[in-house]
Amino acid sequence: MVVAVLLVVAAGACGHVDTASSAGTNERVPGPTPTAPIASAAVTTTTGPGTTTPSAGDDAGTTSADAAPVATAPSSVPPSITGAPDAAPPPPAFAAAVSLVTATDLSASWRSGCPVPVEQLRALDVSHWGFDGHVHTGRLIVAANEAASIVAVMGELYAQRYPIERMQPIDVYGGDDNRSISANNTSAFNCRAVTGGGGWSEHAYGRAIDVNPFVNPYVKGATVLPPEAAAYVDRGRADAGMIHDGDGVVQAFLAQGWRWGGSWTSIKDYQHFSTTGR
Ligand SMILES: [Zn+2]
Numbered sequence: 641m642v643v644a645v646l647l648v649v650a651a652g653a654c655g656h657v658d659t660a661s662s663a664g665t666n667e668r669v670p671g672p673t674p675t676a677p678i679a680s681a682a683v684t685t686t687t688g689p690g691t692t693t694p695s696a697g698d699d700a701g702t703t704s705a706d707a708a709p710v711a712t713a714p715s716s717v718p719p720s721i722t723g724a725p726d727a728a729p730p731p732p733a734f735a736a737a738v739s740l741v742t743a744t745d746l747s748a749s750w751r752s753g754c755p756v757p758v759e760q761l762r763a764l765d766v767s768h769w770g771f772d773g774h775v776h777t778g779r780l781i782v783a784a785n786e787a788a789s790i791v792a793v794m795g796e797l798y799a800q801r802y803p804i805e806r807m808q809p810i811d812v813y814g815g816d817d818n819r820s821i822s823a824n825n826t827s828a829f830n831c832r833a834v835t836g837g838g839g840w841s842e843h844a845y846g847r848a849i850d851v852n853p854f855v856n857p858y859v860k861g862a863t864v865l866p867p868e869a870a871a872y873v874d875r876g877r878a879d880a881g882m883i884h885d886g887d888g889v890v891q892a893f894l895a896q897g898w899r900w901g902g903s904w905t906s907i908k909d910y911q912h913f914s915t916t917g918r
Pocket residue numbers: 843848849850911912913
């Protein structure tokens with residue numbers, strides 16, 4: 641019933657997607673089979689307790705005779721048949737789409753002279769759990785050659801139901817890292833200098849990502865970024881979205897060859913993962 645969808649969109653698709661979808665197992669399946677009759681799609685969405693559920697891949701249309709009686713069943717059958725109190729529908733399958741981006745899309749985060757050409761960046765629209773307990777679609781901008789690894793990480797975090805408060809390109813925050821991390825926004829690419837130093841940040845290459853940065857701040861001595869997040873220097877806390885050494889989030893990144901800034905010695909950058917360890 642739940643089908644994993646991995647879309648690879650070759651071009652276009654610059655519209656920002658931030659739809660909160662709380663339910664509906666089929667709403668992210670954008671009909672890869674244009675020949676499928678609409679009736680069969682309606683059947684798969686309306687059949688709750690699967691008694692005579694036709695298979696979702698029933699594209700041939702030869703058994704359309706059973707579609708009609710099944711479609712009328714939900715109106716006559718009461719939804720709670722047995723005393724199963726927690727018969728919540730299964731969550732939607734993890735979905736990810738990879739698309740090209742343009743300089744216009746990244747007008748606040750990319751400019752000529754950045755170390756990565758805009759043609760080598762990609763937008764990832766991925767499912768994630770939110771702090772509200774619902775499934776959302778967030779957008780990350782990463783280097784093209786890291787798109788697959790980040791999709792894999794995000795799929796793993798989704799499976800763990802690890803909550804991410806928001807996931808928007810930093811252009812939504814005018815390219816301002818301080819605004820983004822103060823909003824606890826998870827983001828990756830940003831053509832900027834390294835924090836507290838010269839040279840390009842790993843974010844400027846699209847090979848670093850900051851995850852729930854408010855509850856996972858950057859700590860260097862007495863400096864905490866964002867400054868309002870000083871309470872989260874205490875890593876004994878267990879608030880939603882916090883990342884701890886060896887936990888599922890760290891493991892998910894490590895499994896893809898990424899490394900965690902929380903394991904650095906002098907500086908602790910608890911929000912930061914990168915491919916280079918910098
Ligand atoms: Zn970072």
